[in-house]
Amino acid sequence: MRSIVLYLHVHQPYRLRHYTIYDTGTDHNYFNADYNAQESNEKLIHKVAEKSYIPTNNKLIDLLNRYPEFKLSLSITGTVLTQLEQWAPEALQSFRDLIGTGRVEILAETYHHSLAFFYSRSEFEAQVLMHKNKIEELFGQTPQVFRNTELAYNNDLAFWAEEAGYKGILAEGWDKVLGWRNSNFVYRPAYTNNIKLLLKNYALSDDIAFRFGDHDWPEWPLTANKFSKWLNDTPDANVFNLFMDYETFGEHQWHESGIFHFLDDLPNQWLKQEGNTFMTVSQAIDSFEPVDYIDAPETITWADTERDLSAWLGNPMQQQAIAALYELENKVLGTNDLGLIEDWRRLQTSDHFYYMCTKWFNDGDIHAYFSPYSTPYEAVINYMNVWHDLQFRLTENGVGV
Amino acid sequence: MKVLMLGWELPPQNSGGLGVACYHLCKALANNNVDIEFVIPYFSKTPVPFMKVTTAWPKKYKNVIRTGLAYDSASYVDSGGDIKHLDIMQQQRLYEESIEKVVNLGSFDIIHAHDWLTLRAGLRLKAQTGMPLIAHIHSVESDRAGGNKGNPLVREIEYLGLSLADEVIAVSEHTKQTIMRDYDIPSDKIKVVHNSIDREELGELDPDNTYVYLELMKRQGYHVITSVGRLTIQKNVTNMLRAAQKVIEKIPKTIFLIVGDGDQYNELIDLSAELGILRNVVFTGFQRGKAWRDSFAVADLFLMTSVSEPFGLTTLEAINYGTPSLISYQSGVSEVLKSCLKVDYWDVDEMANKIVAVLRTPALRQSLRDNAVSEVQKLSWAPSAKKLQKVYAKHLMEVA
Numbered sequence: 001m002r003s004i005v006l007y008l009h010v011h012q013p014y015r016l017r018h019y020t021i022y023d024t025g026t027d028h029n030y031f032n033a034d035y036n037a038q039e040s041n042e043k044l045i046h047k048v049a050e051k052s053y054i055p056t057n058n059k060l061i062d063l064l065n066r067y068p069e070f071k072l073s074l075s076i077t078g079t080v081l082t083q084l085e086q087w088a089p090e091a092l093q094s095f096r097d098l099i100g101t102g103r104v105e106i107l108a109e110t111y112h113h114s115l116a117f118f119y120s121r122s123e124f125e126a127q128v129l130m131h132k133n134k135i136e137e138l139f140g141q142t143p144q145v146f147r148n149t150e151l152a153y154n155n156d157l158a159f160w161a162e163e164a165g166y167k168g169i170l171a172e173g174w175d176k177v178l179g180w181r182n183s184n185f186v187y188r189p190a191y192t193n194n195i196k197l198l199l200k201n202y203a204l205s206d207d208i209a210f211r212f213g214d215h216d217w218p219e220w221p222l223t224a225n226k227f228s229k230w231l232n233d234t235p236d237a238n239v240f241n242l243f244m245d246y247e248t249f250g251e252h253q254w255h256e257s258g259i260f261h262f263l264d265d266l267p268n269q270w271l272k273q274e275g276n277t278f279m280t281v282s283q284a285i286d287s288f289e290p291v292d293y294i295d296a297p298e299t300i301t302w303a304d305t306e307r308d309l310s311a312w313l314g315n316p317m318q319q320q321a322i323a324a325l326y327e328l329e330n331k332v333l334g335t336n337d338l339g340l341i342e343d344w345r346r347l348q349t350s351d352h353f354y355y356m357c358t359k360w361f362n363d364g365d366i367h368a369y370f371s372p373y374s375t376p377y378e379a380v381i382n383y384m385n386v387w388h389d390l391q392f393r394l395t396e397n398g399v400g401v
Numbered sequence: 402m403k404v405l406m407l408g409w410e411l412p413p414q415n416s417g418g419l420g421v422a423c424y425h426l427c428k429a430l431a432n433n434n435v436d437i438e439f440v441i442p443y444f445s446k447t448p449v450p451f452m453k454v455t456t457a458w459p460k461k462y463k464n465v466i467r468t469g470l471a472y473d474s475a476s477y478v479d480s481g482g483d484i485k486h487l488d489i490m491q492q493q494r495l496y497e498e499s500i501e502k503v504v505n506l507g508s509f510d511i512i513h514a515h516d517w518l519t520l521r522a523g524l525r526l527k528a529q530t531g532m533p534l535i536a537h538i539h540s541v542e543s544d545r546a547g548g549n550k551g552n553p554l555v556r557e558i559e560y561l562g563l564s565l566a567d568e569v570i571a572v573s574e575h576t577k578q579t580i581m582r583d584y585d586i587p588s589d590k591i592k593v594v595h596n597s598i599d600r601e602e603l604g605e606l607d608p609d610n611t612y613v614y615l616e617l618m619k620r621q622g623y624h625v626i627t628s629v630g631r632l633t634i635q636k637n638v639t640n641m642l643r644a645a646q647k648v649i650e651k652i653p654k655t656i657f658l659i660v661g662d663g664d665q666y667n668e669l670i671d672l673s674a675e676l677g678i679l680r681n682v683v684f685t686g687f688q689r690g691k692a693w694r695d696s697f698a699v700a701d702l703f704l705m706t707s708v709s710e711p712f713g714l715t716t717l718e719a720i721n722y723g724t725p726s727l728i729s730y731q732s733g734v735s736e737v738l739k740s741c742l743k744v745d746y747w748d749v750d751e752m753a754n755k756i757v758a759v760l761r762t763p764a765l766r767q768s769l770r771d772n773a774v775s776e777v778q779k780l781s782w783a784p785s786a787k788k789l790q791k792v793y794a795k796h797l798m799e800v801a
Contacts, residue, residue, distance in 0.1 A: 024613070
């Protein structure tokens with residue numbers, strides 16, 4: 001049996017509004033920009049709900065109705081859920097309808113899409129718990145499989161996830177950890193006994209997520225027929241782990257690219273061959289025994305040609321900004337001021353650090369596409385002005401800084 | 402007597418000290434009944450009560466959109482709405498060719514041109530009319546290039562303009578020496594007329610400072626150090642940040658407020674992160690009005706550590722707002738101001754040493770402040786105007 005494991009990641013950060021040193025100390029609104037500003041979260045949520053969430057959910061529900069074997073998995077961050085609740089309740093309802101089919105699994109992750117695992121274990125655990133509660137509240141499901149922000153993964157994380165009781169965890173199927181092996185099997189993290197590891201097939205995933213609409217790509221146009229043939233022609237495989245941003249459908253790849261046609265036709269083409277099926281991440285984990293151990297002493301992620309954390313923490317500006325933020329942890333949490341704590345957590349969202357990235361070559365286009373700033377330096381200035389305001393509020397709260 | 406004054410900017414369209422100095426100098430001259438027509442390469446709606454301001458650009462252009470920086474390209478919009486981007490050399494050429502069409506050349510006695518940007522125009526008009534040309538130098542190309550040679554085309558204009566002018570005015574002894582060194586102009590052809598400060602023209606401070614955050618941090622024992630200027634190699638902010646790192650090592654509760662814009666902006670943000678002091682450095686971009694005044698007032702110490710600063714008006718402005726200063730020896734203002742700390746622009750250790758000393762010794766800060774304020778209170782542009790009038794008179798006698 002060969003299975004496509006389709007896993008889509010849904011996320012929107014709380015982008016910062018244009019925030020100057022003259023706002024610092026006088027205006028504690030960091031996230032609500034003017035509706036017409038480029039960085040308006042409300043406007044962006046409206047746009048992505050209309051272009052991606054609602055049409056894609058409708059298409060997925062349609063596919064689930066048409067193909068009993070079709071299944072998929074989702075991760076949805078807390079920061080996108082609260083924005084949907086506030087500004088796009090109809091899109092949130094469409095996610096509830098989708099998940100209500102009972103054939104869509106939700107993964108565990110940090111509520112704020114943060115890199116807290118690498119800075120504060122207790123904060124990390126608090127955010128994972130917050131996320132679990134939110135998912136149970138909105139969708140009545142308890143996540144069994146863990147994915148960390150940006151698929152940032154190492155042996156320590158796998159060990160933590162096993163201790164925390166997860167049956168599986170996701171990572172990038174990066175050549176450095178796989179060596180001669182490939183990602184089309186279920187593995188076990190090094191130094192663990194029970195948990196299983198699913199590795200992203202980045203070549204096939206990126207064919208859809210990044211290259212689909214690229215007219216210079218020799219394989220363009222990509223059809224579901226061609227794609228299924230590639231999979232069928234692959235010897236020795238149990239799972240094809242197609243992991244990507246949910247927003248691939250309709251947002252990164254626009255409707256005009258034909259991406260919805262591709263999605264529509266994929267189950268049809270794939271299920272034509274006997275023995276082919278779809279699985280959620282839990283089903284894949286339950287169905288296959290691990291074939292080997294994967295040792296990842298260094299952190300791998302799903303981004304950029306380096307597949308490390310350098311997109312978020314590669315330059316000194318990023319390192320200092322994030323260190324400054326986590327330094328405030330005890331003081332912020334000690335205030336019991338829920339508004340302040342939530343603002344501090346929203347500032348942990350990895351996107352803020354991504355905007356400060358100065359790697360301009362292969363991945364520069366991708367970075368520019370996702371950033372509301374015209375340069376990474378403006379992102380740094382804006383972020384630090386907000387950080388100074390956190391410091392201001394702490395001081396007002398009587399906490400020495 | 403009527404002076405044809407060739408300038409590049411006036412407040413509030415100024416990018417720095419050049420426009421401010423021209424404005425106050427003309428005001429002081431007008432007080433002494435000197436009749437001035439001031440020609441600029443853009444249209445200004447801001448009325449100037451004491452002189453006529455004339456725009457020089459060809460009639461076919463409807464509008465000129467200037468960007469924030471002094472030496473950038475500008476967009477010229479013609480009456481059909483078409484936009485042309487002109488670099489600084491092309492702008493100069495347009496200015497030079499337009500002046501004779503917009504002023505009545507026969508009505509003037511003397512030409513007074515400010516900085517290299519107007520020197521070509523000055524030379525052309527001198528050749529046409531035979532009027533004496535005074536070249537007033539607020540900065541030289543090697544100043545702006547941070548001690549390097551700079552742009553050879555600009556050097557050529559400066560060389561020709563300074564050689565052919567009837568007399569050269571330098572804003573400081575420092576600038577005079579630079580002109581002699583760079584262009585071999587003889588000492589007796591260059592007269593030093595220092596810049597000054599017109600305290601009546603400077604806005605008053607409000608009781609509430611706009612930097613609410615910095616004010617609160619100060620009450621928590623933080624110190625604030627301010628620098629105001631273009632973020633270019635000339636202003637030496639890189640060394641300032643290196644000194645900042647050493648200061649913060651000794652006194653972690655120190656914040657550096659960097660006010661200004663320029664080509665080094667991104668580089669300086671990067672550098673502060675590399676030095677590990679990102680959270681101690683606040684960048685505001687270019688500021689005017691209250692935010693500008695308050696950035697002086699909020700500071701315990703003002704820094705102007707330029708590689709080569711022809712004058713350095715901001716130092717006097719900082720003192721006017723009650724903030725003592727640390728300046729580089731390589732500046733014109735250090736010739737007129739006694740009550741300040743001075744340092745060589747390259748001496749990062751000594752910069753840090755002096756900053757720490759001021760922060761740790763309130764008495765030192767207080768006496769620097771009090772003495773500097775009383776020095777600045779005695780300054781005015783009147784003596785500078787007097788000196789200039791003597792220069793005018795001398796050349797008019799020669800013509801007669």
